[in-house]
Amino acid sequence: MYFKRRVANRTRKCATQGTIIRVNVAGKQKGVNIFTFSISLTFTGMTTAREQLLLFITTPLYLIVIGLEIFLSKLRQQNTYTLKDTAQNIYFMLLNGGIDLLFRAVYIGFILTFFYNHRFVEGIKIPWLYWIILLLFEDFMYYWLHRVDHMVRFFWATHVTHHSSSQFNLTVGFRSSILEPLYRFVYFIPIALAGFQPIDIAFIYAITQTWGILVHTEKIKKLGLLEYIFVTPSHHRVHHGSNPKYLDKNLGMFLIIWDKLFGTFQPELSADEYQPIKYGITKPLEKEDPVTIVVHEWQNIGKDLHKKGLSFKQRWKYLFGLPGWSHDGSTQTSEDMRRMENEINNR
Numbered sequence: 001m002y003f004k005r006r007v008a009n010r011t012r013k014c015a016t017q018g019t020i021i022r023v024n025v026a027g028k029q030k031g032v033n034i035f036t037f038s039i040s041l042t043f044t045g046m047t048t049a050r051e052q053l054l055l056f057i058t059t060p061l062y063l064i065v066i067g068l069e070i071f072l073s074k075l076r077q078q079n080t081y082t083l084k085d086t087a088q089n090i091y092f093m094l095l096n097g098g099i100d101l102l103f104r105a106v107y108i109g110f111i112l113t114f115f116y117n118h119r120f121v122e123g124i125k126i127p128w129l130y131w132i133i134l135l136l137f138e139d140f141m142y143y144w145l146h147r148v149d150h151m152v153r154f155f156w157a158t159h160v161t162h163h164s165s166s167q168f169n170l171t172v173g174f175r176s177s178i179l180e181p182l183y184r185f186v187y188f189i190p191i192a193l194a195g196f197q198p199i200d201i202a203f204i205y206a207i208t209q210t211w212g213i214l215v216h217t218e219k220i221k222k223l224g225l226l227e228y229i230f231v232t233p234s235h236h237r238v239h240h241g242s243n244p245k246y247l248d249k250n251l252g253m254f255l256i257i258w259d260k261l262f263g264t265f266q267p268e269l270s271a272d273e274y275q276p277i278k279y280g281i282t283k284p285l286e287k288e289d290p291v292t293i294v295v296h297e298w299q300n301i302g303k304d305l306h307k308k309g310l311s312f313k314q315r316w317k318y319l320f321g322l323p324g325w326s327h328d329g330s331t332q333t334s335e336d337m338r339r340m341e342n343e344i345n346n347r
């Protein structure tokens with residue numbers, strides 16, 4: 001208790017000064033563990049100076065590129081933006097950002113710090129190698145987070161918000177799965193255990209997330225050699241497509257290599273080769289109010305679980321199985337839809 005109070009008091013004192021602080025307290029509890037607490041906070045909302053600098057750079061960058069995209073869309077008379085959709089995207093960004101800000105002191109300052117303090121190995125001592133390995137590791141773990149979001153209905157119910165727009169523009173990048181900050185850190189635990197500082201993990205995540213936002217555009221076609229390594233706008237357009245061939249593909253945030261390695265890569269095909277991309281979800285929502293967009297898949301799960309005569313296994317699959325799975329074939333998974341499409345094409 002004394003230990004905890006000491007941390008809290010020192011944190012509060014420094015936070016009110018409004019400067020970046022690093023509290024390092026070494027303690028011994030019940031003679032078992034010696035552990036170090038490293039918490040970096042600012043009174044402005046528990047972000048590090050590096051993250052604030054990143055925000056300082058990216059905020060005007062976002063405004064410029066969004067302005068440019070709107071200008072080009074008007075110029076070419078393309079219907080890239082609608083007021084309602086853009087307002088929704090901003091609303092989801094604020095909700096997600098608010099939850100992340102409230103929770104980050106817990107997942108960075110306590111949960112990830114706990115695992116970092118119980119790390120299996122010492123961190124890499126060579127700075128450039130440390131950051132490169134961290135970038136690869138974080139992006140790899142994010143790939144699996146995103147893959148689970150798409151493969152397990154329980155998580156899809158949260159992630160679907162990001163896919164619910166029928167538009168595709170830079171502001172869709174801000175249309176975040178609002179509850180993701182509450183479980184994202186779980187995927188970062190192995191990184192902390194491998195000796196990477198929690199605040200560094202959060203910083204690299206913020207950088208890759210910036211890239212992940214900027215790929216939400218139709219204005220950039222294909223990027224030549226970059227298409228082999230990085231997630232590009234072309235790759236991410238596929239990710240937002242509800243055409244059967246495109247479902248659950250290109251799940252990477254920064255590097256496309258994970259999709260190529262683990263079998264989820266799909267290049268963007270021209271309308272002649274396949275069909276024009278249809279953005280959004282396979283079954284459009286009946287109502288598009290902000291609450292329905294967030295909770296509709298939870299409501300669907302609730303309805304499915306209340307169906308009569310289901311076995312335990314069937315109920316389990318409705319909750320943790322592939323999105324679209326049904327015991328009576330009334331709804332289809334992505335693979336079902338791909339198979340049906342292939343059957344029609346082969347007739």
Ligand SMILES: [Zn+2]
Pocket residue numbers: 146150159162163239
């Ligand atoms: Zn997704």
Ligand SMILES: [Zn+2]
Pocket residue numbers: 162172173216236239240
């Ligand atoms: Zn996206």
